[in-house]
Amino acid sequence: MQTKINDECIILKDIHTLNIDVTLDCGQAFRWEKNDDGFWHGVAYGKQLYIKNDGDSLIFKNTTMQDIEQIWKKYFDLDYDYQNAISNFSQCDILTQAADYCKGIHILSQQPWEALCSFIISQNNNIPRIKGIISRLCEQFGDKIGDEAYTFPQAQKLCECTVAQLAPIRSGFRAKYIIDAAQKVASGEINLDELYTMPIEQARQELMKIKGVGPKVAECTLLYGLHRLECYPMDVWMKRVQAEFLPNGLPENINQYAGIAQQYLFHYIRMNYNYLSKK
DNA sequence: AGCCAGGGTCTGC
DNA sequence: GCAGACCATGGC
Numbered sequence: 001m002q003t004k005i006n007d008e009c010i011i012l013k014d015i016h017t018l019n020i021d022v023t024l025d026c027g028q029a030f031r032w033e034k035n036d037d038g039f040w041h042g043v044a045y046g047k048q049l050y051i052k053n054d055g056d057s058l059i060f061k062n063t064t065m066q067d068i069e070q071i072w073k074k075y076f077d078l079d080y081d082y083q084n085a086i087s088n089f090s091q092c093d094i095l096t097q098a099a100d101y102c103k104g105i106h107i108l109s110q111q112p113w114e115a116l117c118s119f120i121i122s123q124n125n126n127i128p129r130i131k132g133i134i135s136r137l138c139e140q141f142g143d144k145i146g147d148e149a150y151t152f153p154q155a156q157k158l159c160e161c162t163v164a165q166l167a168p169i170r171s172g173f174r175a176k177y178i179i180d181a182a183q184k185v186a187s188g189e190i191n192l193d194e195l196y197t198m199p200i201e202q203a204r205q206e207l208m209k210i211k212g213v214g215p216k217v218a219e220c221t222l223l224y225g226l227h228r229l230e231c232y233p234m235d236v237w238m239k240r241v242q243a244e245f246l247p248n249g250l251p252e253n254i255n256q257y258a259g260i261a262q263q264y265l266f267h268y269i270r271m272n273y274n275y276l277s278k279k
Numbered sequence: 280a281g282c283c284a285g286g287g288t289c290t291g292c
Numbered sequence: 293g294c295a296g297a298c299c300a301t302g303g304c
Contacts, residue, residue, distance in 0.1 A: 027285060119285075126284035129302055172300030177287085214287050235285035266285075283304085290297085 003065070010060040010068060017082045019104020020053045026267040028224050029108055030118055030131045031138070031152075041149075043138075045071045045111060048149045077106040077227070085257045094245040095254070095261055098268035105267065107259055108224060112192035113185060114152045115225025116207070119217045120177045136169040137178075158182035177212025184210055195226050203228070223259040232258040241269045244277070 004011040024032040024040050032042035039050040039061060049072065050061035060068060073079060089095040110118075117137075122130050134152075141153035141161070159182040166175040184190045190210070195203045200222070207218040219233040232250070234242075242249070254261050269276065 122284090123286040124284060124299080125286085125301080126303065129284080132302090170301065173287095173298090174300080212287060216286055220285070233285065236283090237285070270285095281304105284302095286299105288297105288299085290295105292293105292295085 005065070008061055010063065010065060011054075012058045012060070012068070012078075014056055015053075015058045015078065016056055017104060018053075018058065018076055018078065018106050020051055020058070022102065022105050022267070023076070023108065026102070026105055026263065027127055027270070028263060029110060030127070030134045043145065043149050043151060044075055044114075046143075046145070046151045047071060048146045074109050077109060080106070082106065082260070085260050088253055088257060089261065092246075092251050092254075094241070094265070095251075098261075098264040101268045101271070102264040105263060107227065107229065107263060109227045110225050111152065112195065112221065112225040113155055116181055116185075116192065116210075116213075116217075116221045117152070117155075117158075117178060119220040119224070120181055120210075120212050121171055121174055122220070123174065123177075123212065123214075123217060125174075133169050133171045133174075137166075137171075140168055155182040155185035159186040174212060177210070180211040181213070192225070195222065195228075200228060200230060223262070229259040230256055232262045235266070237266050237269050237273075238262060240273070241265045 004013065020040055021034070024042070025034075029042075031044070032040050034040050035050075039052045041048070041050045043049070047063065047067060049063050052059050060072065063072065086099045089099050118130070118134055121133050138150040138152055141157055142150035144150055158178060161179055161182070163175045163179065166178065169175075171178065185192060190206060195206065198206065203222055203226075204215070204218045207213050207221055208215070213221075216233050216235060219231045222228040223231040223233060250258055250261060
């Protein structure tokens with residue numbers, strides 16, 4: 001991987017597998033927006049970033065080589081071998097189609113607390129509105145770190161809030177769930193960092209101690225916040241795929257890559273539902 | 280206008 | 293253990 005540094009840009013060459021456009025717009029993260037110049041801008045790990053693809057290169061703006069090494073390589077999962085994972089999908093038609101359609105989608109490593117909070121908000125909700133709620137949450141309770149850029153508010157901040165104080169973000173019945181999660185995390189009753197290595201079933205149970213966290217939200221938190229790739233969140237779209245194309249579930253050799261398969265199937269069915277359901 | 284959305288809780292069998 | 297009502301809100 002070669003690196004080139006201009007005045008304001010850092011360019012990583014030979015990044016073949018990451019497609020920024022799809023990765024940031026496939027329903028796993030809710031805080032990225034695309035500018036007219038093609039750059040995506042967002043905030044993660046308390047840092048603001050501008051990024052876009054340019055052929056086989058990745059162009060970073062508003063960051064440092066040190067942050068790329070310590071934060072963004074992990075966040076965008078640049079060191080994981082996606083080709084190898086996808087090579088295991090070849091015996092399953094729908095997985096092969098989905099993987100082909102979703103080339104370049106990586107599973108992001110978001111901060112565990114942000115992922116937990118975001119997917120609590122996601123329940124019985126649609127993606128545009130999830131983005132709006134999270135945006136208002138950050139604007140109201142996060143730290144301002146740039147022009148219209150805010151950090152994701154920490155649990156230590158939100159644990160002090162009442163449902164009434166959260167009213168401006170218009171999260172509806174989910175407000176009390178956000179507060180319960182914040183209290184359990186801020187108090188140390190739940191230690192999210194332990195979930196990186198905890199046996200997976202125990203990790204699920206740990207998260208489901210939080211009010212408003214059931215199997216789906218726990219699974220999303222573990223997949224997108226802790227990079228537990230064996231997790232397989234089942235939302236309404238995944239149930240449609242399963243019913244129509246995977247009556248016997250995932251092939252067993254996919255289990256350790258189930259999270260990748262899930263993200264590809266989710267995006268594929270959502271983008272092609274009318275076409276696929278007619279076939 | 281009514282249905283749906285990256286679900287979960289609570290109640291009643 | 294399982295079905296069904298209910299939950300806030302807004303996009304379509």
